[in-house]
Amino acid sequence: MTVEHPSERLVSRYARGEVDIPADEVWAVESHLESCAVCRARLADVVEGSTAALVQAVWTDLEPQLTPKARPRWNPLRGLAGWTTPAMVPWLVMTTAVTLVALLFDRFARSPDNEVSVVLLLAPVLPVLGVAVSWAKALDPMHEIVASTPRAGLYLLLRRTVSVLLVVIPTLLFAGSGTSTALWLLPCLAFTTGTLALGGLVGVTRAAAGLIAVWAAVIIAPSVAMAQPSFALHHNGLPVWGALFVLGALVVAVRRGAYADLGAHR
Amino acid sequence: MTNAVDTAPTTYAWEIKASGLVVRAGARKVAVDGLDLSLGTGVHGLLGPNGAGKTTLIRALATVLRPAGGALDLLGTAVGGRADQRELRRRIGYLPQEFGYYKRFTVREFVEYMAWLKEMPKRDIPAAVQRAVERVGLADRADDRMKTLSGGMVRRAGIAQAIVNDPTILLFDEPTAGLDPAQRLSFRELLQELGTESCVVVSTHLVEDVAAACTDVVLFADGKLVFQGTPAQLAAAGTSEHVGDSPIERGYTALLNQGRGSW
Numbered sequence: 461m462t463v464e465h466p467s468e469r470l471v472s473r474y475a476r477g478e479v480d481i482p483a484d485e486v487w488a489v490e491s492h493l494e495s496c497a498v499c500r501a502r503l504a505d506v507v508e509g510s511t512a513a514l515v516q517a518v519w520t521d522l523e524p525q526l527t528p529k530a531r532p533r534w535n536p537l538r539g540l541a542g543w544t545t546p547a548m549v550p551w552l553v554m555t556t557a558v559t560l561v562a563l564l565f566d567r568f569a570r571s572p573d574n575e576v577s578v579v580l581l582l583a584p585v586l587p588v589l590g591v592a593v594s595w596a597k598a599l600d601p602m603h604e605i606v607a608s609t610p611r612a613g614l615y616l617l618l619r620r621t622v623s624v625l626l627v628v629i630p631t632l633l634f635a636g637s638g639t640s641t642a643l644w645l646l647p648c649l650a651f652t653t654g655t656l657a658l659g660g661l662v663g664v665t666r667a668a669a670g671l672i673a674v675w676a677a678v679i680i681a682p683s684v685a686m687a688q689p690s691f692a693l694h695h696n697g698l699p700v701w702g703a704l705f706v707l708g709a710l711v712v713a714v715r716r717g718a719y720a721d722l723g724a725h726r
Numbered sequence: 727m728t729n730a731v732d733t734a735p736t737t738y739a740w741e742i743k744a745s746g747l748v749v750r751a752g753a754r755k756v757a758v759d760g761l762d763l764s765l766g767t768g769v770h771g772l773l774g775p776n777g778a779g780k781t782t783l784i785r786a787l788a789t790v791l792r793p794a795g796g797a798l799d800l801l802g803t804a805v806g807g808r809a810d811q812r813e814l815r816r817r818i819g820y821l822p823q824e825f826g827y828y829k830r831f832t833v834r835e836f837v838e839y840m841a842w843l844k845e846m847p848k849r850d851i852p853a854a855v856q857r858a859v860e861r862v863g864l865a866d867r868a869d870d871r872m873k874t875l876s877g878g879m880v881r882r883a884g885i886a887q888a889i890v891n892d893p894t895i896l897l898f899d900e901p902t903a904g905l906d907p908a909q910r911l912s913f914r915e916l917l918q919e920l921g922t923e924s925c926v927v928v929s930t931h932l933v934e935d936v937a938a939a940c941t942d943v944v945l946f947a948d949g950k951l952v953f954q955g956t957p958a959q960l961a962a963a964g965t966s967e968h969v970g971d972s973p974i975e976r977g978y979t980a981l982l983n984q985g986r987g988s989w
Contacts, residue, residue, distance in 0.1 A: 541839050546828045601826025605887070608788040608820040609843035610812035616843075720811055721792050 465499055472506040544623040547600040551593045552627045555586050563635040576683050579635045580693050583644035584651040585672045590624030591655050592668030613720035646701035653708025660718045738802030740764040741895055741925035746796030749786040757782035759949035769921035771936035772929040774946035780929040781823055784899045788820040816845050819893035821884045823900045829873035833864055833883050836872055840887035858890040877904040896926045902935055914939035937974045945981055953981050
């Protein structure tokens with residue numbers, strides 16, 4: 461198809477806005493300009509200085525809005541938000557600090573005849589602290605808004621628990637070197653599933669507080685008072701801890717529907 | 727984004743249907759006491775004095791509180807039973823009266839996080855977030871941290887997270903608190919737009935919000951339904967003897983004063 465381009469003179473008259481061009485010619489020029497980039501460029505060349513300046517000014521204003529913004533700086537909190545909440549971070553830091561203090565105590569402050577390892581005594585309840593915060597209404601500002609979402613419930617609780625364990629277990633692995641891994645890992649896991657199982661009934665935070673209190677009263681206090689390792693943290697006790705871990709996990713699996721309610725978030 | 731779920735015929739008559747609904751606030755207080763209510767598509771203004779149980783009702787509708795008695799059906803699904811509510815929750819948007827956020831999140835991150843929690847498909851999230859942020863007029867602040875926003879902007883970010891999943895049931899608890907007059911006007915426009923496709927429940931004690939934006943008024947006092955009808959019917963209930971600056975306010979006082987003192 462041959463296309464007839466408007467003459468140079470007609471284009472420049474059109475650009476100047478002359479009123480004596482016949483209407484049908486104006487129409488023909490405009491419809492041609494819409495589809496012809498070559499003539500648009502010719503039109504741009506013949507516009508007067510003031511018009512060119514105006515176009516340039518408009519373009520300067522618009523350009524920043526039209527160019528896509530660079531992605532904002534990557535926020536590590538955002539990447540981790542599916543696993544841990546910003547509200548949990550200080551607690552995870554504190555858990556790590558407590559472990560390290562216990563380690564320092566074991567290494568340097570303990571008398572040689574005292575066989576009680578503070579790291580071992582604290583190991584079972586360390587993850588419980590983090591899990592307690594994972595659904596704490598008072599500590600998590602987004603609690604109410606999250607509680608109404610489909611992911612709220614066991615799914616999110618388990619994700620957050622995993623993130624707690626991913627912090628606690630490596631720390632203990634470092635702090636507990638020298639003792640058998642099973643001796644702290646099994647009680648640690650048993651307490652974690654125990655908190656989740658009990659949490660389905662009374663709320664995770666309450667369950668955690670209760671378990672920590674019981675542990676402190678029944679095991680930690682007597683061991684420290686008598687300076688003797690507790691019967692519970694002996695190799696003979698490992699099958700019991702294993703059984704408790706499995707029992708806790710089973711209770712959580714059976715009652716998984718109960719976690720979708722606020723009851724589990726108290 | 728039309729999919730099979732959008733075009734499938736509905737299997738329920740009302741988006742929200744409560745019969746004899748009882749909801750407790752705390753261990754003892756019964757905040758919603760034997761409520762019968764049916765709400766369909768449109769904007770429903772939930773009016774009532776402070777302490778009437780509006781927030782408790784909204785929380786029950788958001789599936790955050792479990793009903794203590796009666797029946798509550800949302801989108802044809804019974805709430806409070808053993809059934810999995812994830813499917814239902816995906817289609818609910820909820821703005822609590824007081825909502826928290828992580829201060830270091832930007833508006834976009836906050837809305838994206840909520841979209842993820844609402845189990846939206848990963849590839850739909852960026853576009854849906856951008857659209858929600860634009861609808862509440864926060865596009866120019868989308869990449870600013872939440873802690874730098876004013877109170878009205880935070881509330882608009884809250885509205886954006888509620889609408890990001892294009893919910894069928896939208897629950898707003900006191901959404902206009904903290905908005906300036908111009909923002910309230912644009913919020914009412916947004917409400918009317920949302921009400922054409924969804925069942926929107928707006929709890930408020932500002933009578934003029936109801937008059938301007940709602941297709942239906944639910945008057946609620948002491949945990950019980952006092953009145954349900956159009957704003958015009960509410961206005962017609964009041965006479966010049968009743969206290970109030972507008973017909974709707976007079977209707978409101980007329981209906982609430984039945985059988986009790988002015989306070």
